[in-house]
Amino acid sequence: MRFADINDSYRAVVIGGSAGSFQGITKILSNIPESFPLPIIMCLHRLKHVRNGFMEALSIKSVKPVIEPYDKEGIKKGKVYLAPANYHMYIELGHTFALSTESMVNNSRPSIDITLESSAYSYKQRLIGILLSGANKDGAIGMKTIKEKGGLTIVQDPAECLIDTMPTAALRITEIDYTLSIENIIKFLNELAKKYSN
Amino acid sequence: MQEIHIVDIRKLAETIKEKYNYDFTNYAMSSFKRRVSRILELYKFNNVESLIKKISESEAYFQEFLSEITVNVTEMFRDPSFWRVLRDKIIPNILLNHQKISIWHAGCSSGEEVYSMAILLKEMGILESSKIVATDIDPIIIEKAKKGVYPIKNMDLNDKNYLRVQGTEDFNKYYEEKNGYAYMDKSLVENVSFRIHDLVNGMVFSKFDIVMCRNVMIYFNQTLQNDVLKKLHESIFKYGYLAIGSKESLIWCEIANKFIVVNNEEKVYKKIKE
Numbered sequence: 155m156r157f158a159d160i161n162d163s164y165r166a167v168v169i170g171g172s173a174g175s176f177q178g179i180t181k182i183l184s185n186i187p188e189s190f191p192l193p194i195i196m197c198l199h200r201l202k203h204v205r206n207g208f209m210e211a212l213s214i215k216s217v218k219p220v221i222e223p224y225d226k227e228g229i230k231k232g233k234v235y236l237a238p239a240n241y242h243m244y245i246e247l248g249h250t251f252a253l254s255t256e257s258m259v260n261n262s263r264p265s266i267d268i269t270l271e272s273s274a275y276s277y278k279q280r281l282i283g284i285l286l287s288g289a290n291k292d293g294a295i296g297m298k299t300i301k302e303k304g305g306l307t308i309v310q311d312p313a314e315c316l317i318d319t320m321p322t323a324a325l326r327i328t329e330i331d332y333t334l335s336i337e338n339i340i341k342f343l344n345e346l347a348k349k350y351s352n
Numbered sequence: 353m354q355e356i357h358i359v360d361i362r363k364l365a366e367t368i369k370e371k372y373n374y375d376f377t378n379y380a381m382s383s384f385k386r387r388v389s390r391i392l393e394l395y396k397f398n399n400v401e402s403l404i405k406k407i408s409e410s411e412a413y414f415q416e417f418l419s420e421i422t423v424n425v426t427e428m429f430r431d432p433s434f435w436r437v438l439r440d441k442i443i444p445n446i447l448l449n450h451q452k453i454s455i456w457h458a459g460c461s462s463g464e465e466v467y468s469m470a471i472l473l474k475e476m477g478i479l480e481s482s483k484i485v486a487t488d489i490d491p492i493i494i495e496k497a498k499k500g501v502y503p504i505k506n507m508d509l510n511d512k513n514y515l516r517v518q519g520t521e522d523f524n525k526y527y528e529e530k531n532g533y534a535y536m537d538k539s540l541v542e543n544v545s546f547r548i549h550d551l552v553n554g555m556v557f558s559k560f561d562i563v564m565c566r567n568v569m570i571y572f573n574q575t576l577q578n579d580v581l582k583k584l585h586e587s588i589f590k591y592g593y594l595a596i597g598s599k600e601s602l603i604w605c606e607i608a609n610k611f612i613v614v615n616n617e618e619k620v621y622k623k624i625k626e
């Protein structure tokens with residue numbers, strides 16, 4: 155697999171996932187270089203009233219610790235962030251996180267659309283959006299916004315997804331740049347990292 | 353949802369500031385923007401311009417807007433582990449030196465947090481001797497808080513939270529169920545003073561042993577968080593406590609050095625300097 159438009163202009167990777175994405179996420183986090191240069195911002199559907207455990211579970215195999223940011227925390231290069239339980243996670247223009255407890259969006263809090271859309275406004279063409287397996291349509295509009303703002307879009311190959319509703323919904327409304335297996339998403343991120351190493 | 357430009361948001365905030373003396377200019381941009389676009393959809397405005405026009409023409413409409421722009425989502429005993437810390441550590445600590453406790457709920461929304469506090473204090477046997485003030489910027493939501501009537505479907509979560517706090521009673525003794533609503537036992541809030549108060553433009557009005565300001569400052573940008581925190585600081589007795597939401601942090605506020613962290617997991621701070 156070759157990735158034509160890969161270059162070092164990107165400043166963040168944002169990942170959305172829901173039902174059936176845990177394994178994929180874990181694989182990705184354990185197979186990227188430790189020196190991965192960009193912040194990875196994850197919004198994953200999770201139990202609303204269980205505050206602890208998920209971040210720890212993701213951290214076990216990850217090459218770097220997974221952090222649940224505080225409200226107004228600045229986004230730093232090379233860190234891995236996870237939207238905390240029961241809060242929406244926005245990205246502000248100054249590349250800081252902003253949390254919110256407003257009503258659920260697409261039956262979800264955190265909502266992937268909220269994180270994706272706000273990062274698209276914040277990072278514009280310097281953003282890579284990745285949408286994985288999931289059982290509802292959250293994230294589709296977010297991916298559309300990323301594309302409209304000039305960012306790069308990737309969905310997990312529906313054929314490989316445990317539940318393909320989420321990537322399929324995104325593919326239906328947006329011309330997604332790459333449809334990839336988890337293996338190839340990992341290859342993509344490793345190729346990407348190389349562009350920043352010199 | 354249509355895209356809204358930041359200049360339009362600024363114009364909106366300016367209009368409100370001039371006409372009604374509420375200042376939203378330093379609210380956190382992304383969520384404020386999303387609330388505005390929701391309002392455009394809800395009231396079928398074509399653009400922010402028409403919303404501004406309506407707001408400047410009608411004070412009644414502005415009141416509705418005020419209620420819609422604020423995020424009121426709340427629950428009883430939100431973060432049960434916080435309430436356990438409050439009951440088992442913080443309050444006993446205050447009682448070592450004081451006979452009575454005074455508490456301010458700043459941004460109390462529809463009152464769930466206040467009923468939670470009242471239940472907690474009642475079970476500790478100190479509700480009668482405690483002074484509670486509960487405030488919010490939104491007059492409509494304060495009315496709801498006073499009434500204490502909640503959709504019965506919410507009580508499931510509230511009940512679960514109460515169980516995790518390990519209260520001493522049956523939770524359903526604190527409300528009566530009628531026509532799909534839970535009517536909270538009004539005696540719980542007999543001594544609570546519910547008031548309208550704006551943390552941004554309002555004055556410091558009293559001092560308390562505990563100030564609860566949970567999930568309110570997340571809607572402010574850092575500049576405003578800093579300003580409001582100064583007022584909260586002034587409203588707390590020396591060696592009194594401040595509780596903020598579990599994902600909020602004070603560390604980047606100028607005034608943070610006048611507090612120490614008492615419990616980092618539950619975000620409880622103690623004022624140590626005037």
Ligand SMILES: C[S@@+](CC[C@H](N)C(=O)[O-])C[C@H]1O[C@@H](n2cnc3c(N)ncnc32)[C@H](O)[C@@H]1O
Nearest residue numbers: 422426459461488489490550551552566567568
């Ligand atoms: C999400 S609720 C928090 C409720 C409760 N404290 C909790 O943690 O569940 C936020 C509340 O802050 C109020 N609020 C927003 N801006 C305010 C201001 N400037 N002054 C006072 N209250 C404000 C809103 O009206 C809303 O009811």
